[in-house]
Amino acid sequence: MSDVPERVMPTPLRAVQILLLTLALAGIVSMLALSDSLTAYGQGEMMAPWLLVWVSAALCLTYDGSARGGVRTTTLVLMALVVLPTVTRLGEAASPGPFLDAAVRILLGVPVIVLLFLPESTAWFDRER
Template sequence: MSDVREPVMPAPLRAVQILLLTLALVGIVSMLARSDSLTAYEQGEMMAPWLLAWVSAALCLTYDGSARGRVRMTTVVLMTLMVLPTVTRLAEAESTGPFLEAAVRILLGAPVVVLLFLPESTAWFDRDR
């Protein structure tokens, strides 16, 4: 029997991956569902926060490989830049579509930031390779 142990990604990071990939999928569905009723300017304005979610989802695919602390901090910054302006949009929403979209971004984005600051997550990105 081999005594070599493979490092196992902590559960909070798996949860972050699931949340980010779900957020990316919700963004695509939301863009497709609402694109017919929006002007080109409104579509671009709607795409900006989702673009941050899509980049974060792409970054989360590197968590089990060679990702370091910079990837973690980049994800935290991108998610913070997505969630904080969304809070003001939630209050300004005039119909259910934008309100639900903003609520989903907050409900899926805020836990990502919290989970990435847990000690297990920090230790995973700081481990020896």
């Protein structure tokens, strides 16, 4: 056996990965479900935050490898850019579809931000390689 301790990703980061991948899947489902009822401008406006979610989901796949603090910071910034404008537009939703779309982004995005600020998460990205 090896004397080198095995490094296991903390549970909050596993939860972030699950949340981001679930959010990315929800974005695909939401875009497919609402695409018929929106104009081209509406589809583009709705797709912008989902693109940021999909980039964040791609970044979360690197958490268990050689990801450093920059990946964590980038994910935090992207998720803040998804959640904050969504909160301001939540009240403007005219129908249940866009309201549900915004609610999903908020309900799954806020825990991602909170979990990435936990000390265990910060320590994982600052660990020695």
